[in-house]
Amino acid sequence: MIAGHFGFAAAVKSRARSAPLWMLMLASVWLDVVFVPLFIGKTETMQLVLGHHGYGAGIIHADYSHSVVGMLLLSLLLGLVSWPFWGGRNALVIGLVSVSHWVLDLIVHRPDMPVIPGQPAGWPHFGFGLWQYPLAAQGVELLLVLGGAALYWRAARNVSREAGKGPFWPALSAVLIAVFGLLVLWMDATS
C-alpha cells in the first residue's frame, strides 16, 4: 500500500489545517522511507508468496521499520523533529499519521510485522492479510485516495472562501492529489 497512505494524509489535512500537507504526506510513508535504505542494504527483505507475483504478493521482513516498537520509536522521532517547526499539536498529529501507516499496513499485510526486531520464536507477527484479495485491497486504497482528496478539497475550498479567494487552487490541488494517488495505485497494482 502506497497510494492509500497519501489519501489518508490528505484527509488528515482537512482537519489539521495548519499542519503542512507535504509533511503529512511524508509522515504517512515515513516507515517506508526508512524501509528503503534498509531494504537496499539487505537489513530488511521481501519474499514473494509462492505462486504469487505483483501487487500485495510480498511477505515483508521489515523488522526494524515496521515492528511495533520500531514504528513507535520512528513516529516519536518524527513528531519530536516536527515540534519546533509546527508546534506540539501538529507534531502530535504528524506522529499519529506515522502510526497510521502501521495501522493501514496491518489491514493489508500478511502476518509479517513483529513486536520487536529479532523477537523470540512464538511471539506474534501482525497482519490481517487483505493482500490475499488484491481487488479488495485496491478498493480500500481507492476509497482512501478519493475520500481523502474529497475531504481535502472541501476544507481547502472553505479556507479559500473565508479568505476571499476563488476555488481554482483548492480544486487543482485536490485533482492533483486524486490523479497522482490513482497513478501511484495503478503503478503499484500493475507492478
Next chain:
Amino acid sequence: MQFILGVFLFVVVAGLVDARIPWPKAKPGRKAS
C-alpha cells in the same frame, strides 16, 4: 521505483500547489486547525 516517484510527486504537489491555499499558519506552541 513507484514508491520514490510517488513520494516525489506528492511532495511537489504539496509544496507547490497546496502552498497557494491560505491555510492558517502553524507556529510553535500553537494549536492546529
